[in-house]
Amino acid sequence: MTEKIHFYAPASHDYISPTLLWSVARMTINHDGAKWLETQWVGDRDFQGVALYTSVLDAAIAAEVLNQSDTHSEWKVYPLSDLNITEMMISMKARQKEEYNVMIVFGYSIDDFRNLEFYTDLYHSLQFPDSFPISEGLDPVNNKVILNFGTSNFEYMNDYWHEEFTSYCEYIEVVNAQPFDYIKEHAHHAVESAQVTRTPVAGSKSQFCVSTYSIEKQMWIVSSSAIHGTKPANNLH
DSSP states (O other): OOOOEETBOTTOOOEEOSSOOEEEEEEEEOTTSOEEEEEOEEEOSSOEEEEEESOHHHHHHHHHHHHHHOOSSOOEEEEGGGBOHHHHHHHHHHTTOOEEEEEEEEEEEBOTTOOEEEETTEEOEEEEEEEEEOOTTOBTTTBOOOEEOOSHHHHHHHHHTTTTOSOHHHHHHHHHTSOHHHHHHHHHHHHHHOOEESSOOOOTTGGGOEEEEETTTTEEEEOOOOTTOOOOBOOOO
């Protein structure tokens, strides 16, 4: 009999999105012995949600950094399809929550000197918030939820990266298709080469530029500001 791990159901949950999405999570054991998948959340007091990465490389970078500062258990990258979102929603409904919040992460923020900003145990990410209503009568077997992500946030991501990529979303799908051992190797190189600060000097423009690691260029690259002036949810981890 397969051991039950709450909130974890490999390759069993569908979703609709312009790109694949990834979560950073770790296995946790409660005092009563129950095992569950603890997902990384980002946000602030006003809005918090599960961090969902558009790039498997950005997710692997986050896991690499978290594992450098946390020895509780290993943070790993999981496809969104491995998360039992239906069970998560049922658990939240029992705690009087009406919406399931996510943060769609598409890179990391930098200061005026192009240093990655380090807060708590991780680089400060940039993300768009999204919410899904928690319906009545959900069931992990017979009535699963299917998250349907709109295209607007992904179009804004393309805007941010318009000078670097013809289409960021198309580029990131190529990255997401690479073998994971290859991704982990480059995530390690990215963390080793990162210029990081705990005391960022950020002006009005730099804080809304996005940085990610380029495998092709073997270096961190920086976006322009969004051409339509849309700012991501610039919330601290």
